[in-house]
Every structure is written in structure tokens, then in C-alpha cells.
Amino acid sequence: MATEPVKDTDPTIGRLVSDATRDISTLINKEIQLAKSELKVSVKAGGTGIGLFAAAAFVGLLALILFSWTLVYLIHWGGSGLALHWAFLIVTVLYLLVAGVLGLLGYRAVRKVRAPERAIHQAQATKAALKR
Numbered sequence: 001m002a003t004e005p006v007k008d009t010d011p012t013i014g015r016l017v018s019d020a021t022r023d024i025s026t027l028i029n030k031e032i033q034l035a036k037s038e039l040k041v042s043v044k045a046g047g048t049g050i051g052l053f054a055a056a057a058f059v060g061l062l063a064l065i066l067f068s069w070t071l072v073y074l075i076h077w078g079g080s081g082l083a084l085h086w087a088f089l090i091v092t093v094l095y096l097l098v099a100g101v102l103g104l105l106g107y108r109a110v111r112k113v114r115a116p117e118r119a120i121h122q123a124q125a126t127k128a129a130l131k132r
Contacts, residue, residue, distance in 0.1 A: 024130070027126060031119055031122050031123055031126065034116070035119035035120075035123075038116035038118060039116055042113045042114055042115075045112040045113050046110060046113045048109045049106045049107070049110035049113070050106070050110075051106075052102050052103070052106030055102045056099045056100075056102035056103040056106060059098050059099040060095075060096075062095050063095035063099060066088060066091055066092040067092045074089075
């Protein structure tokens, strides 16, 4: 049996190892990019939720101040018909409704925050493939 000479186009062990190393490096870089893109969406939703919670807290503080004034005017009853204290109470309720809507919107935005599920699944699949 005669052996054929190795051609320049035949893969060598060094070339195969180099190609495998390059492919694994590319795969890991792509998984990192996938995780970053998924986290960017979650961070944006979380930031929006935090901003809405902050707005709700500010409006709630305004409502607390107005409610305090309303209590003062309710204790110091002094008029007939739609008195000044009822006007303060109406404004206070309006601010509380605004704070409630902002809080609900913030809660919905924060619920959208998710872990990078596809990237985690892909990393686990890569880990399992490399162990074989």
C-alpha cells in the first residue's frame, strides 16, 4: 500500500485546531452580543418604570401637602356652599388619581423586565456541546 502525499489543500491538525479556536471565539462573542441586546431592552423598561415611580412619588408628595392644607381648612370650617376646603379636597383627589395612574404605569413597565433567556439557553447549549 502506497500512501498519497499530503496536499496543500488538505487540512492539518494545526489548521483544524486554529479553525476550531476561531469558531469558538466567534460563537462566544455572538452570545455576549445577544445577552447585551436582551439586557439593553430590559434595562430600558426598568429605567422607564423607575422614572414613573419617581414621578408618582413626587405627585404623591404634592398630594400629601395639599391634603394637609385640606385638613386645616376642614378643621377651620368657615363658609357656606362649596367652601374653600372642598376645593382643596377636590384638587387633592385629582393629584392622588394622577399618582395612582403613574404608579400603575410604572408597575407595568417594571413587570416587563426579564432575564436574557435566549442568551442563557444558548450559553447552556454551547457548554453542553463543548463538553462532548
